[in-house]
Amino acid sequence: SELRSALRDNRIELVRASWHELSISVSDVSLSDEGQYTCSLFTMPVKTSKAYLTVLGVPEKPQISGFSSPVMEGDLMQLTCKTSGSKPAADIRWFKNDKEIKDVKYLKEEDANRKTFTVSSTLDFRVDRSDDGVAVICRVDHESLNATPQVAMQVLEIHYTPSVKIIPSTPFPQEGQPLILTCESKGKPLPEPVLWTKDGGELPDPDRMVVSGRELNILFLNKTDNGTYRCEATNTIGQSSAEYVLIVHDVPNTLLPTTIIPSLTTATVTTTVTITTSPTTSATTSSIRDPNALAGQNGPDHALIGGIVAVVVFVTLCSIFLLGRYLARHKGTYLTNEAKGAEDAPDADTAIINAEGSQVNAEEKKEYFI
Secondary structure (H helix, E strand, C coil), rough: HHHHCCCHHHHHHHEECCCCEEEEEECCCHHHHHHEEEEEEEECEEEEEEEECCCCCCCCCEECCCCCCCCCCCCCEEEEEEEEEEEEEEEEEEEEEEEEEECCCCEEEECCCCCCEEEEEEEEECCCHHHCCHHHHEEEEEECCCCCCEEEEEEEEEEEEEEEEEEECCCCEEEECCCCEEEEEEECCCCCCCCEEEECCCCCCCCCEEECCCCEEECCCCCCHHHHEEEEECCCCEEEEEEEEECCCCCCCCCCCCCCCCCCCCCCCCCCCCCCCCCCCCCCCCCCCCHHHHHHCCCCHHHHHHHHHHHHHHHHCCCHHHHHHHHHHHHHHHHHHHHHCCCCCHHEEEEHHHHHHHHHHHHHHCCCCC
């Protein structure tokens, strides 16, 4: 339209008018202001200039739909983000925990005015307990927003069964010491007070086994406390449990520290056995350990000492055996000679004289036994 016609709109104001320049301003711009503007200068001939005005449609603030609280763990969630009035069509992006989600559905529809667009995007995913409290963000980008996108946010609320874990106060429980078992349970809704059992039944000694909140305090452990302890947690979604096998260990004996001082030891063992016959016969058995044999050793050689003791015992037994035979032999000879001297003697004196003579002859025939 010509400037004269355009100036009839109260929103359009002539800013500057001269033979060289005409300037107007348009306030409260709307989509209807879009079009071609012509400036005419009525001279001979008439001079004109044209310009095309493009009006951008600013997208409305986006809205997220499809969320119903609470959502159960494992359910499939579908969220839809929608914005209208954008020209050209706006772009929608999804974020969860500040991480963009790419696998989404995008839909663009023309509005009734046939100038702007309504844009929607749908996000599908299966929720788990890690999604509880997470913020899902829908962000609308458009050139009319001057790099300041519009966003909508939905905080997820996920209900799930409890998770249970038993934490002992010490990894090595010992007899006579106390023990605290803590039942750590998480769930939504928050689990009710936990239930403690032992080996499938009630706690056997309530005086020593005290339950305080989520803790089981066992005073003065003993071997009868051995067994499987179970902690159960329940909420409106379900029940879960954990087990702990208690083994009470003996208190280790405390030994005083000892100091071993290495030393050089010299040992000498000598054994002598003498056996006398007629004529006298001597046998000497000696076992002598070289004093230098143990040089450089830190302790006695047990095998050597055992061998020496065995030799001493053997030689002693042999000596006793031979000495016994010798004494028995001499006693028999004496009695025999005495009897031979008394056979033909008329009296005792004659018998003694005869015995002495027989003994002289016997010495010539004496036999020696070793």
